[in-house]
Amino acid sequence: MAESNPWRTLSSRIAYRNEWISVREDEVIRPDGGRGIYGVIEIRPSVGVVALNASAEIALVRQWRYTSGRCTLEIPRGGSSDADTSMLDAARRELREECGYAASSWTELGSVDVCNGVTTDVQHLFVATGLTWVGTHQEAVEQIATEWRPFGDAVRMALTGEITEVCSVAAILRYSGLFPHSGANC
Amino acid sequence: MAESNPWRTLSSRIAYRNEWISVREDEVIRPDGGRGIYGVIEIRPSVGVVALNASAEIALVRQWRYTSGRCTLEIPRGGSSDADTSMLDAARRELREECGYAASSWTELGSVDVCNGVTTDVQHLFVATGLTWVGTHQEAVEQIATEWRPFGDAVRMALTGEITEVCSVAAILRYSGLFPHSGANC
Numbered sequence: 001m002a003e004s005n006p007w008r009t010l011s012s013r014i015a016y017r018n019e020w021i022s023v024r025e026d027e028v029i030r031p032d033g034g035r036g037i038y039g040v041i042e043i044r045p046s047v048g049v050v051a052l053n054a055s056a057e058i059a060l061v062r063q064w065r066y067t068s069g070r071c072t073l074e075i076p077r078g079g080s081s082d083a084d085t086s087m088l089d090a091a092r093r094e095l096r097e098e099c100g101y102a103a104s105s106w107t108e109l110g111s112v113d114v115c116n117g118v119t120t121d122v123q124h125l126f127v128a129t130g131l132t133w134v135g136t137h138q139e140a141v142e143q144i145a146t147e148w149r150p151f152g153d154a155v156r157m158a159l160t161g162e163i164t165e166v167c168s169v170a171a172i173l174r175y176s177g178l179f180p181h182s183g184a185n186c
Numbered sequence: 187m188a189e190s191n192p193w194r195t196l197s198s199r200i201a202y203r204n205e206w207i208s209v210r211e212d213e214v215i216r217p218d219g220g221r222g223i224y225g226v227i228e229i230r231p232s233v234g235v236v237a238l239n240a241s242a243e244i245a246l247v248r249q250w251r252y253t254s255g256r257c258t259l260e261i262p263r264g265g266s267s268d269a270d271t272s273m274l275d276a277a278r279r280e281l282r283e284e285c286g287y288a289a290s291s292w293t294e295l296g297s298v299d300v301c302n303g304v305t306t307d308v309q310h311l312f313v314a315t316g317l318t319w320v321g322t323h324q325e326a327v328e329q330i331a332t333e334w335r336p337f338g339d340a341v342r343m344a345l346t347g348e349i350t351e352v353c354s355v356a357a358i359l360r361y362s363g364l365f366p367h368s369g370a371n372c
Contacts, residue, residue: 003250003257004250005250005255006250006329007250007252015202015209016201016202016209016211016225018211018223018225020225020304021225021227021304023201023202023209025202025204028252031250031329032329037204038252039202039204039206039207040252040253041207041227041253041304041305043301043304064189064190064191064192064193064217065299065302065303066193066214066224066226066303067226067227067302067303067304067305067306068299068302068306068308069191071189072299072302074302110346110347110350111347111350112350112351112352112355113251113254113258113350113351113352114300114301114352115229115300115301115304115305115307116251116253116254116258116260116351116352117251117252117253118206118207118227118229118253118301118305118307119227119253119301119304119305120253120254121301121304122254122350123352143192143217143218155363158356158360158363159360159363159364160296160364161296161297164296164297164298164299164308165298165299165302166298166299166300166302166309166352166353166356167352169298169356169359169360170344170352170355170356170359173355173356173359173360173363174344174345174355174359176363177341177344177345177359177362178345178346
């Protein structure tokens, strides 16, 4: 069912915009034929990185999240910018900015749709190995700390809910399932 | 670092609102002491259900997603409403509305933060078993079809990127990791 678009867009306007997001409100004809509106949060594609050192430890970043009002432990993640020539380029930048590392080896871990039905965010996941310290270049707004954890511990935290950020859960468990001998399987 | 809130909120206004989301724009003092704004997408808590029948098959729903402009395969998911007395109540309603099933057994699979840093969405994940057909009550706006797949196939699809919706990936792989003998492990 619905392999082709069952929605019709009648009009489109930007209802709100800041530096990071736009809210687009469309007038639509819904799949059931009724008329309505759809508010779409437009976000640039984003990236998330499973960065593993030679001791099979993963880099996790701890930071206060303004939106959830909690401190969370996540993989290094962030939005792409105009300056990024590719998603891999964005991933390299995020890992350097948030954790201070460059990586000699990058592997794609697929992408995930984030908050599908509300936002346009697609997060591209990568595995980074062969790490070299190059120093952090954190954005002024960020106040984050990197913690290195045995990958098996991160898998346990993703399973039991100590890690709650959904892209981190998906990335850690995907990597664990695809490469079960890389430190720990789930 | 940052175990207590390093942000200060100076003012708050609703910049946009529809039936499903609000956009709140706050004036803030950032962790670095600079002044700025933060646009928060306020969404009600949501639910996602890993529903398994007696043959260890999982219910997946196929639908066109207006936001991504693609057809996706996801676990039954949706937002909570004022009428829901609990997240479990919302999960029962979603499974009935989207797939037409009631379940005699419900197990919590933890929650996940969705689009953390942009939205307030927390999705509560459940496992439903002991399924009984009660008929669908799909919202008029939805046009979705339920597909039953061997749970092991769903794990493979979550790992390889055939399933891209991030809460579905997280829920399927969490269940697979926590209950490795329930059809297939990852």
